[in-house]
Amino acid sequence: MTNDGSAGAAPFASLSVRTMKHWDRHIIVVARLKAKPLLAGQLISALAFAALAWGQVGPVRADGAGEMIRALLLGDAVATAAMIAAAFAFWTCLRLWRQRESYVFHDGVRLYRGSTLSWPLDAIRDVVIDRGALGLPTLRLVVYDDSEVTRALVPLPLLEGSAEGVRGGVLFAATGMRGVPGGITVN
Numbered sequence: 001m002t003n004d005g006s007a008g009a010a011p012f013a014s015l016s017v018r019t020m021k022h023w024d025r026h027i028i029v030v031a032r033l034k035a036k037p038l039l040a041g042q043l044i045s046a047l048a049f050a051a052l053a054w055g056q057v058g059p060v061r062a063d064g065a066g067e068m069i070r071a072l073l074l075g076d077a078v079a080t081a082a083m084i085a086a087a088f089a090f091w092t093c094l095r096l097w098r099q100r101e102s103y104v105f106h107d108g109v110r111l112y113r114g115s116t117l118s119w120p121l122d123a124i125r126d127v128v129i130d131r132g133a134l135g136l137p138t139l140r141l142v143v144y145d146d147s148e149v150t151r152a153l154v155p156l157p158l159l160e161g162s163a164e165g166v167r168g169g170v171l172f173a174a175t176g177m178r179g180v181p182g183g184i185t186v187n
Contacts, residue, residue: 031104041093049086
């Protein structure tokens with residue numbers, strides 16, 4: 001590296017160009033998530049994990065750290081499974097909480113749900129309200145891909161705003177320049 005710092009500037013310049021190209025597309029947020037239910041889910045699952053772990057290691061606390069770890073991992077199988085479920089619930093609520101400001105968005109070509117799923121806007125036919133696997137009312141996508149399955153978009157108890165506004169936003173994005181489908185209210 002020279003005294004003028006030119007050796008360190010080239011890698012940074014290429015990194016900033018890649019980042020600018022990545023953020024060059026226009027992102028339109030359609031739905032956000034409420035923060036309070038996600039924070040409550042994190043708190044409840046963390047407390048459940050701590051209570052289950054304390055119940056596992058409590059009887060062998062005086063025997064040392066090795067026995068406590070063995071009790072956590074190899075103790076009661078039901079409690080260990082419940083601890084894994086509590087940790088998964090905490091991770092899920094934390095992941096959703098981090099994505100809450102832009103949970104459902106599109107870039108003019110694809111509709112994205114969080115950072116895990118996406119669908120081409122041309123394939124979206126409708127957005128309906130249906131009961132999910134846990135019995136919660138959920139906004140679901142009807143996607144044209146020769147299957148009878150709808151795709152879960154967002155649970156209504158976690159949705160910030162109205163379900164009709166999100167439905168209208170998704171359908172408006174899906175129609176693009178083809179026109180607005182009938183029965184949509186754009187807020």
